Amino acid sequence: MGCRDNRAAMRAGAASRRVFKDGFPSVMISIEEAREILLGNMPARKTERIPFHQALGRVLAEDVAASADVPPFDRATMDGYAVRAADVRGAPADLVVGGEARAGGGVPAELRPGEAVAIMTGAPVPRGADAVQKVEACCASPCESRVTVLEPVEAGDNIAPRGREAKAGEAVLLAGRHVGPAEVALMASFGHAEAVVYARPSVAVLSTGDELVEFDESPRPDQIRNSNAWCLLAQLRLLGIEADYLGIARDDRARLRERMAEGLRRDVLVITGGVSMGEYDFVRDVFAELGVDILFSKVAIKPGKPTVFARRGDRLVFGLPGNPLSSLVTFECFVRPVLGRMCGMERPDLPRVQGTLLKDVRQTPGRTSFLPARAAWTERGWEAVALDWKNSADMIGFSKANATVVFPGGRDLLRGGEAVEIMLLPDFFAR
Numbered sequence: 001m002g003c004r005d006n007r008a009a010m011r012a013g014a015a016s017r018r019v020f021k022d023g024f025p026s027v028m029i030s031i032e033e034a035r036e037i038l039l040g041n042m043p044a045r046k047t048e049r050i051p052f053h054q055a056l057g058r059v060l061a062e063d064v065a066a067s068a069d070v071p072p073f074d075r076a077t078m079d080g081y082a083v084r085a086a087d088v089r090g091a092p093a094d095l096v097v098g099g100e101a102r103a104g105g106g107v108p109a110e111l112r113p114g115e116a117v118a119i120m121t122g123a124p125v126p127r128g129a130d131a132v133q134k135v136e137a138c139c140a141s142p143c144e145s146r147v148t149v150l151e152p153v154e155a156g157d158n159i160a161p162r163g164r165e166a167k168a169g170e171a172v173l174l175a176g177r178h179v180g181p182a183e184v185a186l187m188a189s190f191g192h193a194e195a196v197v198y199a200r201p202s203v204a205v206l207s208t209g210d211e212l213v214e215f216d217e218s219p220r221p222d223q224i225r226n227s228n229a230w231c232l233l234a235q236l237r238l239l240g241i242e243a244d245y246l247g248i249a250r251d252d253r254a255r256l257r258e259r260m261a262e263g264l265r266r267d268v269l270v271i272t273g274g275v276s277m278g279e280y281d282f283v284r285d286v287f288a289e290l291g292v293d294i295l296f297s298k299v300a301i302k303p304g305k306p307t308v309f310a311r312r313g314d315r316l317v318f319g320l321p322g323n324p325l326s327s328l329v330t331f332e333c334f335v336r337p338v339l340g341r342m343c344g345m346e347r348p349d350l351p352r353v354q355g356t357l358l359k360d361v362r363q364t365p366g367r368t369s370f371l372p373a374r375a376a377w378t379e380r381g382w383e384a385v386a387l388d389w390k391n392s393a394d395m396i397g398f399s400k401a402n403a404t405v406v407f408p409g410g411r412d413l414l415r416g417g418e419a420v421e422i423m424l425l426p427d428f429f430a431r
Contacts, residue, residue, distance in 0.1 A: 026297070026298065027298065028298035028299065028300050028305065029296055029298065029299055029300065030299070030300050031299060031300065031301055031333065031368055033296075034296055034299045034307070034309070034334060035334070035337065037295050037296055037309065038309060038334060038337065038338050039337070039338070039341070041295060041309075041311050041316070042316075042338060042341060042342065043267070043314035043316070043342070044314075045061075045198050045199070045341075045342055045344060046198070046199040046201075047061040047062075047196055047197065047198055047199055048196070048197060048198075048199045049194050049195070049196050049197075050194065050195060050197060051193065051194060051195075052184065052187040052188065052192050052193060052194055052195045053184060053188075055179045055183070055184065055187070055195040055197055056179055056180070056181070056184055057178075057179065057180075057240050058178075058179050058195070058197040058198065058200075058240075058343075058344070059176060059177070059178055059179070059197060059198045059343060059344030059345055060173055060174070060175050060176065060177045060179060060183075060195060060196065060197055060198075060344075061175055061196045061197055061198045061344060062175050062195075062196040063171040063173065063174050063175050064171065064172055064173035064183075064186065064187060064190070064192060064195065065169055065170060065171050065172065065190075066166040066167065066168055066169065066170050066171075066172050066190055067168065067190040067191055067192070068168050068190070069162050069163035069166065069167055069168050070163065070164075070165040070166040070189075071160050071161075071162060071163075071164065071165065072162065073107070073124040073125070073162050074124065074125040074159050074160070074161050074162050075122060075123070075124060075125065075159065075160045075162075076101070076119045076120065076121055076122065076123050076124075076125055076132045076158065076159060076160075077121060077132070077158050077159065077160050078121050078132065078134050078135075078158050079119070079120050079121055079134070079135045080119060080132050080133050080134040080135045080136075080137070080138060080158065081095075081097075081116040081117065081118055081119060081132065081133050081135070081138050081147055081149065082101065082108075082111060082116065082117040082119045082125050082126055082129035082131070082132050083095065083111075083116045083129060083131055083132070083133055083149060083153065084111065084113060084128065084129060084130060084131070085130055085131045085152070085153050085154055085155040085157075087113060087114060087116075088133065088149040088151075088152050088153060089152050090152070091149050091150060091151050091152045092148050092149065092150050093148070093149045094146060094147075094148050095114060095115055095116040095146065095147055095148075095149060096114060096115050096116070096145070096146055097115070097116055097117070097118060097140070097144060097145055097146060097147050098111065098112065098115035098116065098117055099117050099118070099126075100117065100118045100119070101117050101118070101119040101120065101123040101124060101125070101126060102119075102120045102123050103120060103121070103122035103123045105123065107124050107126075108123075108124065108126040109126060110126060110127040110128045111126045111127065111128035111129040112128065116138075116147050116149065117129065118140075118144075118147075119132055125159055130155040130156065130159075131153040131154065131155055131156060131157045131158065131159065132153070132157065132158035132159055133149050133151065133153045133157070133158070134158065137149065137150050137151040138150060172186055172190070173186060173187075176344065176346060178345070179195070179197070197344065198342075198343055198344030199343075200240060200241050200342075200343050201241070201266075201267035201268050201339060201342045201343070202244075202266040202267045202268070203236060203241055203243035203244070203266055203267065203268045203269075203270060203339070204243060204244045204245075204246050204262070204263040204265075204266040204268070204269050204270070205229050205232050205233055205236070205243050205244070205245050205246065205270045205271075205272070206229075206246040206247070206249055206259055206260065206263050206269065206270070206271045206272070207226050207228060207229045207247070207248045207249070207271075207272050207273055208248070208249045208250075208251070208256060208271060208272070208273040208274035208283065208322075209248070209250075209251065209273045209274060209322060210223075210250050210251045211223050211224060212224060212225070212226040212248045212273070213225055213226065213248075214226055214247075214248065215227070215230065226248055227324055227395065228272040228273065228320075228322065228324055228327045229245055229248075229272060231324065231327065231328055231395075232270055232272060232320075232327065232331060233245060235328070235331050235332070235335075235336075235426070236270075236339075238426045238427065239336065239339055239340060239343070239348075239426075240343065241339065241343075243270075244266065246259050246262060246263055247259070249274075251274075253285065253286065256274075256283065256286050257286045257289060257290065260283075260286050260287075260290060261290060263317075264290065264292075264312060264315050264317070266315070267314070267315065267316065267342070268315070268316045268317075268318070268338075268339060268342075269315070269316070269317045269318070270317075270318045270320065270331075270335060271283065271308075271317065271318065271319045271320065272319075272320045272321070272322060272327050273320075273321070273322035274319070274322070283308075283319060284297075287310060287317075290312065291312055292310045292311070292312045292317055293310055293311050293312065294308060294309075294310045295309050295310060295311060296308070296309050297319075299330075299334075300366070300367040300368060300409055301329070301330065301333065301367055301368055301369075301370070302363070302367040302368065302369040302370070303321070303323060303325050303326035303329055303330075303369075303370070304320070304321055304326040304327075304329050304330035304333075305321070305326075305367065306319075306321050306326075307319065307320060307321060307326075307330045307334060308320075309334065316338065318331075318334065318335050320335075323391075323393050324393055324395045324398075325372075325389075325393065325394065325395065325398050328398070329370045329404070332350055332423075332425070332426070333370070336348055336349065336350065336426075337349050350423050350424055350425065350426060351423070351424045352406070352421055352422065352423045352424070353375075353382045353421075353422050353424065354382065354419055354420075354421060354422070355375060355381060355382025355383055355384050355419070355420060355422045356380070356381065356382070356383050356384070356417060356418070356419060356420070357384060357385070357386070357405065357414055357415070357416055357417065357418050357419075357420045358383055358384065358385040358416055358417075359385055359386070359416040360413065360414065360415050360416050361386045361405065361407065361413070361414045362412060362413050362414075363407050363411075363412060364412065365409060365410055365411060365412045366409055367409045368406065368407065368408060368409040369406075369407035369409075370404040370405075370406060370407075370423065371386045371387075371389075371404055371405045371407055372386070372387045372389050372397060372398045372400070372401035372404060373385060373386045373387055373401055373402075373403045373404055373405045373422065374387060374400070374401065374402055374403065375402060375403035375422050375424065375428075382422060384403060384405050384420065384422045386405050387400055387401055401425065401431075402424070402425055402427075402428045402431035403422050403423060403424045403425055403428060404422070404423045404425070405420050405421075405422060406420065406421040406422070406423055407420075
């Protein structure tokens with residue numbers, strides 16, 4: 001059975017265990033099962049052609065080929081004199097200087113026996129020369145009409161032969177390559193005006209709940225300002241995706257349906273809040289009305305158990321919990337891997353490293369926890385200390401973290417000095 005068949009079997013197995021209650025699969029599944037379902041329901045990736053200088057941060061969908069040999073001629077790799085190796089085999093050897101070669105100065109005349117040509121790094125080597133002797137091993141006459149080469153050279157010394165780096169037509173950048181400054185430079189050097197890259201999915205973010213007001217409004221005593229949407233929009237931006245914010249949908253079925261229908265015009269809709277089984281949570285009902293198939297609704301993760309993943313055709317829907325940290329963590333664990341792969345990334349998941357926990361941490365077992373932490377690379381390797389935080393709404397505590405400690409669901413105690421898994425946050429190196 002191949003890898004694809006294995007994945008299909010696992011997805012089928014996970015699906016067969018789903019028990020539905022009021023339209024939602026009610027069985028809590030593992031993080032691993034959730035990821036199998038997520039990755040098994042990704043739509044086909046799209047591509048687009050864009051100006052090469054706008055491709056920074058994107059992923060190539062087609063190979064980029066060399067339009068010419070690199071280097072395009074036999075090139076000197078240091079300042080000195082182009083010579084025939086046979087003429088200086090018995091060095092010191094006195095030679096006539098027959099000219100000068102410099103980068104951009106044209107192709108020098110053919111070198112005759114007994115001659116040398118003064119040459120600069122990057123310049124074309126004249127025909128007839130088969131080596132370059134560095135300037136430090138040469139002594140020019142005062143009038144510079146003759147030069148004494150003090151040391152012998154072998155044929156090919158200090159010359160980069162034509163086509164050594166690439167031949168015309170050869171792929172120099174392969175599909176799947178992330179485009180950084182060096183890749184932009186390569187496309188420019190070969191005259192490629194455009195690049196074919198994987199398209200970034202269109203994404204909409206929608207918040208739900210009567211308890212929310214926008215950041216520039218004054219909340220009543222029973223309300224809070226909407227922070228989740230702005231956190232998600234920032235997380236998406238770190239992935240290179242500028243999402244549309246659809247505002248706050250109140251706990252009104254018709255209004256929520258209207259906003260969700262608008263969100264489903266994008267490739268991906270991310271909803272925060274309203275995905276639990278509460279009396280006033282209408283999301284699951286609207287899913288049914290809009291023909292959205294719910295694939296899971298509970299994951300053994302802390303924070304973030306009531307995480308929903310759904311699909312309508314090629315449109316994906318993520319329902320993330322309303323607590324701020326639950327929303328942040330479940331985005332990184334479930335949304336990032338999918339959206340990153342849709343963008344063409346091979347490994348969009350946040351990096352995880354093995355390190356040493358510096359002090360004891362306890363939890364109630366049952367779900368894998370992602371505890372806010374400070375991590376650092378030291379002379380002893382990776383080390384992390386779990387931060388004090390109060391609950392899954394404590395964004396103040398989490399804002400001090402640059403990583404999370406992954407606390408296995410079957411454990412209730414991790415002791416200081418123990419080896420643990422550490423997940424680095426996307427802006428780790430800036431924190």
